[in-house]
Amino acid sequence: MTDVHFDKIALIGIGLIGSSIARDVKDQGLAREIVISTRSAETLKRAEELALGDNYTLSAAEAVEGADLVVVSVPVGASESVARQIAQHLKPGAMVTDVGSTKASVIAQMAPHMPSGIHFIPGHPIAGTEKSGPDAGFLGLFKGRWCILTPIPETDAGALARLRAFWEALGSRVDEMDPQHHDKVLAIVSHLPHIIAYNIVGTADDLETVTESEVIKYSASGFRDFTRLAASDPTMWRDVCLHNRDAILEMLARFSEDLAYLQRAIRWGEGDKLFELFTRTRAIRRSIVEAGQDVDAPDFGRHALDEKKS
């Protein structure tokens, strides 16, 4: 069995994701010591008030001294800056990972700074909410959710097994994927939905014929679902758009073509085309529910516990 216990874990960035990791690590006793570092003094103070770790510092370099595992949970555009700050302070043999929503760009930003002997393994938990900051995190966020690891050619098999076991201890199911493939898949399943949500809520907000109070008053579930996504952190999503540019533009081009098809079918009253598409998409939703990936279901995450038991 791979040991998932670490002597010292350094968490760089303590927002929704970093603080959820802190809560799980603490709950499960996966580290003798948790050190937390973040850029703003205010956030660091809040992390301390919430007792998310054992030690706190504004210096990422100081935080990683002697750490066996370093988890970087900052907006993807800040990856290079963090890599530069920590590189010369890492303990030989330490493992460095991240949780960023894009992978090729994070690798390009961080890998060149990693000294030899450091195990750098990028990762991405497919779990989160529209909220941000240390108060938004919670115990069990990763339970039953996928975590994708995107090893690089230098990745050592033993270190990879240890990181996989770490995420499994947090209740995740782990997949490995090529970084470029990850970026394409996430562009369609996560990045585009957020961009579409930002766009539709922006459009509604811009309509001169509809007042803001009507948008709020009549926001039935359809629009409401979009407003949740469109409330996501602006810094994080600006960075995702800028750092997964090519894959997002490719998917947006496909999306626009398909939207034109739908627009045409509506204009020409082609009900059969609309019916065929809506039937196909309904089946996708059913597959998601059957695969146990419907996070809104009351028993979501249960299968992860069932798997552990068996």
Ligand SMILES: NC(=O)C1=CN([C@@H]2O[C@H](COP(=O)(O)OP(=O)(O)OC[C@H]3O[C@@H](n4cnc5c(N)ncnc54)[C@H](O)[C@@H]3O)[C@@H](O)[C@H]2O)C=CC1
């Ligand atoms: N929010 C979500 O649902 C998910 C987010 N992610 C990824 O996780 C990462 C973190 O996201 P969240 O925790 O949601 O963000 P957040 O906004 O809640 O927290 C970000 C943290 O990074 C710190 N930070 C920002 N810039 C920094 C810098 N230059 N140097 C050091 N620290 C810095 C902030 O002080 C804060 O502690 C992002 O890369 C995001 O793409 C991954 C999965 C889900």
Ligand SMILES: O=C(O)C(=O)Cc1ccc(O)cc1
């Ligand atoms: O809140 C939601 O619906 C999300 O989609 C959360 C999320 C945001 C970004 C990621 O990289 C992964 C998950």
